[in-house]
Amino acid sequence: MxxxxxxxxxxxxxxxxxxxxxxxxxxxxxxxxxxxxxxxxxxxxxxxxxxxxxxxxxxxxxxxxxxxxxxxxxxxxxxxxxxxxxxxxKLSPQDLEKMSPEQIGQLYELMQEAKNVGKEGN
Structure with missing residues (x-):
């Protein structure tokens, strides 16, 4: 860049x-x-x-x-x-509609990782 x-x-x-x-x-x-x-x-x-x-x-x-x-x-x-x-x-429905399928997949992976981090902390 x-x-x-x-x-x-x-x-x-x-x-x-x-x-x-x-x-x-x-x-x-x-x-x-x-x-x-x-x-x-x-x-x-x-x-x-x-x-x-x-x-x-x-x-x-x-x-x-x-x-x-x-x-x-x-x-x-x-x-x-x-x-x-x-x-x-929080993400609004409008924000989600603007995302590509790849971005939604990344968001889902990030959510899964965040859940795992929370579990490891307990």
Whole structure:
């Protein structure tokens, strides 16, 4: 992911005040740092592994729209983690309808892993 592309394709939303996108490496580090301070110890390894796998999988993406979408979603995730709103967050039916079958499969796998982590903790 080339940070220079972010500046060229960042969508302008006059109706919503947005923060500028963080460069990929800075965002990655900020997320892992937020996990240290905001996520319970029992589920932190799961979150860290997921973040690392996603950033590694998207490392060589050149499509500017994919890059912006990826970074925007992870930056929103970081805001949720920092603000604590992730604790009461739920997916709406509209969010589920927007997901591809592959994304729903990933979400299901994540749910299964989270259940396993909970069982191991007991």
């Amino acid at each position: 080339r940070p220079s592309l972010i500046r060229l394709v960042r969508p302008r939303r006059p109706e919503r005040q947005t923060d500028p996108l963080l460069p990929p490496l800075k965002l990655y580090r900020s997320i892992l740092r937020a996990h240290i301070h905001k996520i319970p110890v029992e589920i932190r390894p799961l979150g860290d592994q997921y973040v690392k796998a996603e950033f590694k999988a998207h490392k060589n993406i050149d499509n500017p729209l994919h890059i912006v979408g990826f970074l925007t979603q992870w930056q929103d995730y970081l805001k949720n983690i920092d603000g604590g709103s992730w604790l009461k967050g």
